[in-house]
Amino acid sequence: MAEVVAGIDIGGTNTVIGIVNKQGDILAESTIPTRCQSTFSVYVKNLAVEIEKLLEGLGHEHTLQGVGIGSPNGSYNLGAIVDAPNLEWKGILPLCNELTKHTGLPTVVTNDANAAAIGELLFGAGVGMKNFVVITLGTGLGSGIIVNGKLVVGHDGFAGEFGHIVAKANGRQCGCGKKGCLETYASATGLRRTAFKMIADSNQPSMLRNVTYDKLTSKMITEAAQNGDPLARAAFEYTGLILGTRLADLVAILNPEAIFFFGGLANAGEILIDPVRRYMEEYMFPVFKGKVRLLMSGLQNKNAAVLGAAALIWDELEKKKAN
Structure with a gap:
């Protein structure tokens, strides 16, 4: 079984979801709207459903190990989105906990620029x-x-x-x-x-x-x-x-x-x-x-946002193995 992760890029209008392997290849990708979701909980549930659809499309030979997310005002330490100005939902949104409830897998979030840095480190010119x-x-x-x-x-x-x-x-x-x-x-x-x-x-x-x-x-x-x-x-x-x-x-x-x-x-x-x-x-x-x-950037002509988010969770999984 091939290990993969989900990399998610949350934008103000749309959210891009990709399934990514350890080599930084995006094996499957799709988009769902960020706006016009009835509640934050419904949005997170739709994210989980979309991840499952992408996995099913790849067949049964891939196992999902975790989820990495790049988001405006994403706090790595809190595992949450905090008062993002271009999102409909305000306050502290416990994204990682909510998504883990649906997937049963480790989930991490950070802002999009931090995700890009991790992506550069693992998959780009920063290797x-x-x-x-x-x-x-x-x-x-x-x-x-x-x-x-x-x-x-x-x-x-x-x-x-x-x-x-x-x-x-x-x-x-x-x-x-x-x-x-x-x-x-x-x-x-x-x-x-x-x-x-x-x-x-x-x-x-x-x-x-x-x-x-x-x-x-x-x-x-x-x-x-x-x-x-x-x-x-x-x-x-x-x-x-x-x-x-x-x-x-x-x-x-x-x-x-x-x-x-x-x-x-x-x-x-x-x-x-x-x-x-x-x-x-x-x-x-x-x-x-x-x-x-x-x-x-070595990711300039790739879907850097998805790769960065995927790199974030790969990095987190490696840290857990080391401990």
């Missing part, structure tokens, strides 16, 4: 590394931190909120309620805000000038920069300055071997990474200069 950081660059900015081969979860399971360190005091309003958070500058949303402000503050010619803010996307800015648009390139330069200086601070604290970039904005490649690297090196404590590699 063989013991100290690295994964930076997820999407609508916001998330991070997962690996130290001595282990995920850093912190006192109550929420460690790694690099996107919510203060990049500028009293700066841009963040969705978390604070002002000046890093993700308001270094994310797909942050890049849009930067480019639009530069358009407003300058008469410089740009192919983006007649695009309204509602229609402006980070992909459009990336394409403009790739085509030599000076304003789009300036937006990336500023984003690189903000992110690079903050990464210099992060390196001083963690001394990682590498920093991996993942997510839609990371697809900009060297247009983003080049200024990030320059400013990180410029502001870095001298002993660390030239030692930290900036790399693209």
